[in-house]
Amino acid sequence: MAELTRTIASEAFADRDELVVRLKEGDESAFDEVFQLYKDMVYTLALKLLADKGESMDVTQEVFLTLFRKIHSFRGECSLKTWLYRVAINQAANRNRWWKRHLQSRTVSLSISNEPDRPAVRELPSNQPSPLRDCYSAELRKALEKTLSELPFEQRVTITLRDVEGLAYEEIAEVTSTSIGTVKSRIARARIRLRDQLQKFKGGEEL
Amino acid sequence: MRCESFHQNLHEFLDLQLDAQALSRAENHLEACPKCQDLVGEFRLVQSIVARRVVLPDGITARMSVELKRNRRRSWRDRFLDLWDRIRTSVRDMEPISVWTKATAMPVTCLIFFLLLQHFAPVQIESLAFLIVSAERQTSEISSPPLMFSIQVEQNRSELNGIINAARKLPYEDSLTLVAEIDPDGRAEIGDVLEYPKSYDLLNAVQVALSTSQFKRTSEVASPVVIFSLQKIDVYEDSL
Ligand SMILES: [Zn+2]
Numbered sequence: 001m002a003e004l005t006r007t008i009a010s011e012a013f014a015d016r017d018e019l020v021v022r023l024k025e026g027d028e029s030a031f032d033e034v035f036q037l038y039k040d041m042v043y044t045l046a047l048k049l050l051a052d053k054g055e056s057m058d059v060t061q062e063v064f065l066t067l068f069r070k071i072h073s074f075r076g077e078c079s080l081k082t083w084l085y086r087v088a089i090n091q092a093a094n095r096n097r098w099w100k101r102h103l104q105s106r107t108v109s110l111s112i113s114n115e116p117d118r119p120a121v122r123e124l125p126s127n128q129p130s131p132l133r134d135c136y137s138a139e140l141r142k143a144l145e146k147t148l149s150e151l152p153f154e155q156r157v158t159i160t161l162r163d164v165e166g167l168a169y170e171e172i173a174e175v176t177s178t179s180i181g182t183v184k185s186r187i188a189r190a191r192i193r194l195r196d197q198l199q200k201f202k203g204g205e206e207l
Numbered sequence: 208m209r210c211e212s213f214h215q216n217l218h219e220f221l222d223l224q225l226d227a228q229a230l231s232r233a234e235n236h237l238e239a240c241p242k243c244q245d246l247v248g249e250f251r252l253v254q255s256i257v258a259r260r261v262v263l264p265d266g267i268t269a270r271m272s273v274e275l276k277r278n279r280r281r282s283w284r285d286r287f288l289d290l291w292d293r294i295r296t297s298v299r300d301m302e303p304i305s306v307w308t309k310a311t312a313m314p315v316t317c318l319i320f321f322l323l324l325q326h327f328a329p330v331q332i333e334s335l336a337f338l339i340v341s342a343e344r345q346t347s348e349i350s351s352p353p354l355m356f357s358i359q360v361e362q363n364r365s366e367l368n369g370i371i372n373a374a375r376k377l378p379y380e381d382s383l384t385l386v387a388e389i390d391p392d393g394r395a396e397i398g399d400v401l402e403y404p405k406s407y408d409l410l411n412a413v414q415v416a417l418s419t420s421q422f423k424r425t426s427e428v429a430s431p432v433v434i435f436s437l438q439k440i441d442v443y444e445d446s447l
Pocket of ligand 1: 209210213236240242243
């Protein structure tokens with residue numbers, strides 16, 4: 001298992017070592033590069049986990065602040081990307097709980113407060129090869145996104161790392177520190193719930 | 208192949224995680240079974256909706272970029288001056304009577320807070336389950352069962368507090384597994400981390416605690432001994 005973890009860390013995830021070196025040296029352009037490189041990834045992940053644009057933007061900023069402030073304690077045992085996943089998931093989990101506790105009472109989010117009429121989210125076509133991409137309605141998408149946001153947090157994390165980030169089961173297990181068996185069962189449970197919703201939706205449409 | 212066995216590997220199939228043999232079997236079934244084709248179609252639709260990505264809007268990106276640059280550069284002196292400035296302006300804007308009330312209230316609040324802290328500060332390490340589960344002597348005879356013996360940690364509060372604090376900040380249950388070598392003087396040195404925790408702060412905290420804690424072996428073994436120790440730190444704060 002240790003061997004496996006190490007192999008994953010060193011091969012599949014080995015990215016941009018030199019960027020990390022430059023970050024540690026305090027190279028300003030490296031900070032920008034990292035931000036530009038991973039901002040959408042972090043934002044997408046946060047949005048899937050929190051289902052709230054303002055919160056997700058705050059999380060995105062927090063994640064990069066954490067990265068920049070703690071880069072010296074980053075030891076390179078895992079890749080920068082894995083580290084970002086973990087930080088983002090932790091931050092989102094914190095907010096998720098906070099959010100629940102405060103019964104979703106609205107707070108004014110700093111990052112969107114002075115952005116009045118612009119759509120906060122610009123959509124990108126998914127990179128999943130899927131002929132079905134354009135076949136579903138916006139309502140269905142919203143319904144499923146709502147279901148996704150109601151799944152247990154761990155299931156949301158797992159399904160997002162799988163279907164959005166395209167990580168292999170082993171990689172997800174590494175990021176979330178669980179077994180591959182757990183990863184599989186979380187994926188299956190999440191998808192079954194989502195498919196149930198899909199069927200309900202279809203049934204509703206036919207009526 | 209029947210539908211049931213196809214369903215069993217359905218998610219591995221969707222995730223392209225089947226080996227070649229299993230894949231071709233699954234594909235053969237799928238070709239001949241319209242019911243499973245429908246099922247796969249539905250799951251793929253679900254997948255494609257989940258997979259939708261978003262990008263951070265340009266305006267937000269630009270502002271965040273500036274914000275990050277500023278925050279990264281802020282020195283302690285800047286932060287202190289900022290705070291001082293805020294206190295000064297808020298005092299200036301207050302009614303004189305209010306300033307006095309607040310000035311008296313502040314030490315009282317601090318005192319109460321301090322007393323409360325005193326009351327709640329000692330955290331039972333057991334609640335975090337910092338355990339050294341087993342210790343195993345390295346032996347060349349593979350057939351013989353591992354020699355189990357317990358080791359005691361003289362719990363030094365301040366050292367273990369590091370772990371507690373690191374663990375407290377985690378939203379997750381977190382764990383790590385590592386091999387440590389206990390030298391004759393009872394000092395532990397980490398040889399290898401077998402399972403990394405999600406949080407590197409936690410790993411660091413454990414590293415510090417281990418390197419500064421005193422261990423006592425309760426049974427006699429030749430030294431130095433390579434021990435296989437398991438540390439598990441569980442945090443049960445909220446049910447997620
Ligand atoms: Zn079938």
